[in-house]
Amino acid sequence: MEPSTISDPQMESQLLSDLQWNSLLRTIEQERCVICVGPEFYTTPGDSRSQSARLSSYLREHSAKIGIKVRENGWYHLRDNGDHLVVHEAVNIFYDSERQAARERLSKLASIPGHLFLCLTPDRHLAAAFKEKGYACEIGEYVRNEPDRNISVPDKHRPLVYNLVGDLEQRNSLVLTYNDFFNYMESTFRGNSMSILLKDNILSAECFIFLGMPPDDWRMHMFMHILKQHENRKSKYATIPNANDDIRESWQCQYGIRLMNEDIDGFLNGLITRCGAKNLLREKAAVQTSHASVSQGLRAMIGNSKTSDALNRLQHEIKRTGTAGRDLMLQVIQLKSRHTGLQEQITLGIIPDNDSKLELNKINVSLLKLIDDLEALQPHAMSL
Numbered sequence: 001m002e003p004s005t006i007s008d009p010q011m012e013s014q015l016l017s018d019l020q021w022n023s024l025l026r027t028i029e030q031e032r033c034v035i036c037v038g039p040e041f042y043t044t045p046g047d048s049r050s051q052s053a054r055l056s057s058y059l060r061e062h063s064a065k066i067g068i069k070v071r072e073n074g075w076y077h078l079r080d081n082g083d084h085l086v087v088h089e090a091v092n093i094f095y096d097s098e099r100q101a102a103r104e105r106l107s108k109l110a111s112i113p114g115h116l117f118l119c120l121t122p123d124r125h126l127a128a129a130f131k132e133k134g135y136a137c138e139i140g141e142y143v144r145n146e147p148d149r150n151i152s153v154p155d156k157h158r159p160l161v162y163n164l165v166g167d168l169e170q171r172n173s174l175v176l177t178y179n180d181f182f183n184y185m186e187s188t189f190r191g192n193s194m195s196i197l198l199k200d201n202i203l204s205a206e207c208f209i210f211l212g213m214p215p216d217d218w219r220m221h222m223f224m225h226i227l228k229q230h231e232n233r234k235s236k237y238a239t240i241p242n243a244n245d246d247i248r249e250s251w252q253c254q255y256g257i258r259l260m261n262e263d264i265d266g267f268l269n270g271l272i273t274r275c276g277a278k279n280l281l282r283e284k285a286a287v288q289t290s291h292a293s294v295s296q297g298l299r300a301m302i303g304n305s306k307t308s309d310a311l312n313r314l315q316h317e318i319k320r321t322g323t324a325g326r327d328l329m330l331q332v333i334q335l336k337s338r339h340t341g342l343q344e345q346i347t348l349g350i351i352p353d354n355d356s357k358l359e360l361n362k363i364n365v366s367l368l369k370l371i372d373d374l375e376a377l378q379p380h381a382m383s384l
Contacts, residue, residue, distance in 0.1 A: 016237070021274055022347070023235065027207040029280060029308055030340060031115040031156055034205045038120045038220065041105060041212030041264060042098040050214050051098065051121070058094045059087075066090055075177055088171050095123040095168060103129075108268045109211070110135055112275060113282045115156040116201060120219045122168045127161045134284035141167035142194060144187040153197050155316050156282075162198065165219055181218070188222065203227070210238035210257065211264055215247045224255045239264045279306075298371050302364050308343075310367060311336045318374060325377060332370055339363050 016024065027033040039051035049057070055074035063070050067082030078084065099106075106129035109117075119126055122141075130137040138154065141163040154160035165184070166173035175184050187193045208227070213220050227234070236257040251257045275281045294317055301310035315332045318325040342359050345351040351359075 016270075020237075021270070024207060024209075024237070024271075025274055025278060025280065026343070026347075027205075027235070028112070028114055028156075028275075029278075031154075031312060032205055033114060033207040033209065034116050034118060034202055035109070035112065035114045036118045036120065036208060036210045036213070036223070037109070037126060038210060038213035039217070040214055042102045042121070042125075043212065044101050045263070045265075050217075052214070052217070054098075055091070055094055059090060062090055075175075075181070077177055084171070087176075088174075091174070091176065092168055095121070095125075098123070099125045099128075105264060105268060107133060108265075108272055111282050112268075112271060113156045113280050115154045115159045116205075117159060117161045118202070118223075119161065119163045120165055120213075120223070122163055122166045122174055124161075124163070124168070130159075130161065133282075135282055137161050140195075140198070141170065141173060143167070143170060143173040144183055144193055146193060152319070153201055155312055157313055157316055160198070164223070185222075188226075205234065207235040208237070210236070211267070213238055224257075227255075239267050295371050295375050299368065302367060307339060307360065307364060307367065311339060314367070314370060314374070321374070321377060325374070328370060328373055328377065331366075335363060335366055335370070 024033065042051055043049070052074040053072070056070050056072055059066075059068065059074065059076060060070045063076075066086045067079040068076040068087055069079060070076045076087065078087070102125065106125055109126065110129040110133050117126060124139065127137060127139045136158045138152075138158060138160045139162075140160055142165065165175050168174070175181050210220075234256075236255065238251070238257050272281065294313070298310050298314055298317075301307070301313065311332065315329070315336065318328045318332055321328075339360075342351070342356060342363065346356050
């Protein structure tokens with residue numbers, strides 16, 4: 001069955017081809033796609049001002065009262081009568097006011113079954129959208145010189161929403177002054193402020209989606225510069241509002257980013273339509289029950305032809321067993337690789353239909369055996 005299209009055919013043609021959409025969906029499903037949310041995600045259509053410009057304007061209105069001199073990019077420096085705590089409160093109020101205009105976008109984005117969302121703003125609006133819709137997620141933030149060693153490898157069943165430029169709830173993590181910026185850059189170049197597990201997960205991704213990235217901003221340049229050092233033919237798609245032809249050409253040549261239609265809503269609608277057609281949209285977190293079990297859910301996934309979901313969920317459950325499940329983890333990783341290879345052969349049309357069905361059956365049999373092994377290893381850990 002062919003996936004539905006976005007309502008506007010002209011917009012559709014400016015986005016992606018069917019092959020690109022399919023490739024994008026595959027990387028999301030296989031947890032190889034990182035979704036980056038930029039400050040212009042909160043810019044409403046028709047507003048030519050960037051979020052930095054809006055922040056600058058807001059702070060300038062109150063600069064005399066809170067004792068700061070404000071720059072065009074929203075940064076400031078404290079005057080003699082200034083108070084960092086009062087400024088921090090003003091910044092909080094500004095970011096709170098940004099959420100309402102993007103509430104629908106945030107809700108749509110939360111339903112996309114990604115495993116890792118990198119936010120280039122210090123708010124927690126996306127995490128709040130997950131909570132409102134009943135979706136499970138972990139929250140993390142980049143704090144200068146303080147790596148979070150508690151962060152585990154994210155997966156689409158419990159994705160990570162990670163603030164890459166600090167968190168409003170931790171004043172010392174924000175980048176609002178030049179001193180903040182220099183400290184942030186120093187920490188970045190030292191490479192000691194991010195969990196190794198998370199860093200490896202980002203750099204091993206095959207596809208990046210950038211939503212609402214500013215045309216020319218230090219956050220974007222810094223992230224792309226780091227990513228470029230580990231380049232391995234990654235696919236990169238972006239929606240950048242108010243991007244002229246020069247900007248499009250610059251980003252394409254400099255970082256290999258394909259700039260799509262700048263309408264974020266159009267892209268999200270297209271992505272949701274296709275995820276829905278493939279039954280991939282995120283589901284609410286499971287509620288604890290005494291009669292259901294993870295193993296039953298895994299077997300149901302296999303019975304409903306959701307082998308990829310079952311593999312990812314099983315890997316997540318094995319991860320919880322720690323060192324006791326090391327052998328099972330190696331087996332499930334090998335099985336996932338085998339399944340990925342089969343899917344690629346099917347996509348390329350280089351395997352006969354009967355052979356592909358036979359191989360999938362073998363994979364499912366191996367998967368069921370792993371579920372049995374996990375139950376035997378830790379029977380009580382398998383309950384939801």
